[in-house]
Amino acid sequence: MFRHGPEEKALRSSRVTAAQLQEVGRGSDTRAGRVATGFPSNETGSESRETYGLAAGHVHCATSLGLEEFFRAALEQPECRHTMLKERKGGSPRRRGRLLPKDVSNNKMFMVGGWTRDDPSCRVEQFCPEYNEWRAAARMVNGRGKVAVASLDGRIYAAGGADHVRCYSSVERYDPETDSWSTDVAPLSSPRSGVSLVAMDGYLYAIGGHDGITAMNTVERYDPQMNTWSKQRAMLSRRSGAAAAVLGGHLYVMGGNDGEVALDSVERYSPADGTWSKCAHMLSPREDAGCAVYLGRIYVAGGKDELNLKLCGAERFDPDAARWTPVKRMRSKRDDTSLVVFNGALMAVGGSDGVTTLKTIEAYCHETNEWRHFGSMKRKHPGGRVAALCRNDAGVM
Template identity: 25%
Template sequence: MPLKRVDHCVAVLNDFMYVAGGQVSLNSNGKESIGTLHRYDPRVNTWLQMCPMQQRRAFFHLSACDGLLYAVGGKNEQGALASAEVYDAAKNRWKFIASLNKPTYALAGSILMDQIHVCGGFSNRTFQKSFLVYDKRRDEWHTKRPLCNARGFHMMCTLKDKLYVLGGNQLNVMGERVDVSSMERYSIDVDEWITISPMMCGLSMAGITTIDQKRIFVVGGYNGQSRLREKDVQAYSAEKDEWDVLGELPQPGLRMACCTLVLPRSVFREDFSQDYSSHDSSIVNNSQISLLRRATLTR
């Protein structure tokens, strides 16, 4: 990747991987955030710098929906952001859309039924339960049923017709930041969150992706109880409602971003392809190789 960064976001659009925002310093708390957008082309294994976002953002959400990229909330040198913007890849241009109802960072989001959903985050000096959906036609954010647990720096994804929210942090009665190990599932038809099997340990700032519409993969993250960075690759089976550890990253990692992208085998060294040719066919199948399998692709 052309630029080192943390607290950034990735999304896949038209078979390209886009890496947006983040910050170049580990300890700047958003003050050294960037608005840079890079596009990775797996066909030729190259990066291209695209039009930057209109605002610098770290700790924000990025989604691909209807052929566009949406960047929501976050934090920069001015503090928490309520703004949101949309990127048109055909025009290589960003424009602002309706803002959130309050400045929020450390939120998470996902696409369900062709709609952008965001939840949680940190605002007004506390972690939030809020859950919002964006109406693209009216350019409006609508409030939905809140989460069961307030959380920020958490993970969110979609499996089939359900949203899943897991991990993150909240404040205890002493005002201290602690892990949230619980996991929630949202059903859009009844507008309801329910609690399901918790994570194996509390994690925040981990990477998350799905591959086969049956499992959720969580990569790395920070365990506040042990105060250690994690290197486990964990998988949640929606059918069994249970967690398992599949393997490890080469080294512990957090504040990363993950996605799943179809890659030609020419991107990988021949020995790498051979090493993983015997793995689960849902992870390596013909030309489909998950970004979970290489730390250099967990951006």
């Protein structure tokens, strides 16, 4: 039986209803930002009653005790148990007796590459929601610092990067079904460290970077069917360590370093006519910042400025208003961090505060405009990058 005590009281006070469980049980669409799952504990591990949004903020559960406790408590309520069993029709995942929302346990978040103490790392760590823990995944074939990662068609691509001597042009691909990396992907046309990699319209775009001599403005596109890279129109500015995101049929590239100084400029690529145009500048110059699209806005957080100072500030871009607005600062300074939308939540993963490499993760609540502690990875991954693999409604990655 579920344990009794203060945690149970906190759970019962959360008013878990059948309607809430039905909404959660329908699964998640992280690209639309629909359902946020995962109920993080606070940093001290004590009970707290925080409010987290479900279904883009329309359904709430005032608990932070974890998925397992949440669903066990719900099972003790007859109306919720009936809803959960009903929603299991079609096969919601069950792991070691744990009943979880449909499809949530199939989503995975991966931290890829970076540096060890002395050398580029080939380590990969994955977050498994069904066990609420990070586990080791298959290592890359090559260690890669300053690597770029992106997911496409249910696989993760790792492109470019560097060691202490040279930059890489090679690309690797991870298959979650076999938990293995392959190197049969065509290489970039030139070596790049600090390159940006994004998926758009079934292609991968490799943007900017540094070739070991200078920052680059070149762009190339990967066709997975043909296994070829083709050059696209070059950017207006040279950018290494830039943030990149796809929104509204356009590719946005923000900040980075032009070889001399961190940038606050932004440009947008239109694949329809192959042209770049200038956009509103960010509020702060940033390079090596985290970037993600969340609820129809582009969020950029962390990085370092033109004085090489590590940043905890964040901002977001509204494409309708064509302007940037400030977001509540993160709890920690995070240079070289990754922003990722995972199970409907916007998370800042890892990075460096200027003193140490961080294992911690923060989650952003758009309703309260606050960042909250969301746990930690098992290892530090300086210079590593995060990608998520999420199943769609058809059960396909």
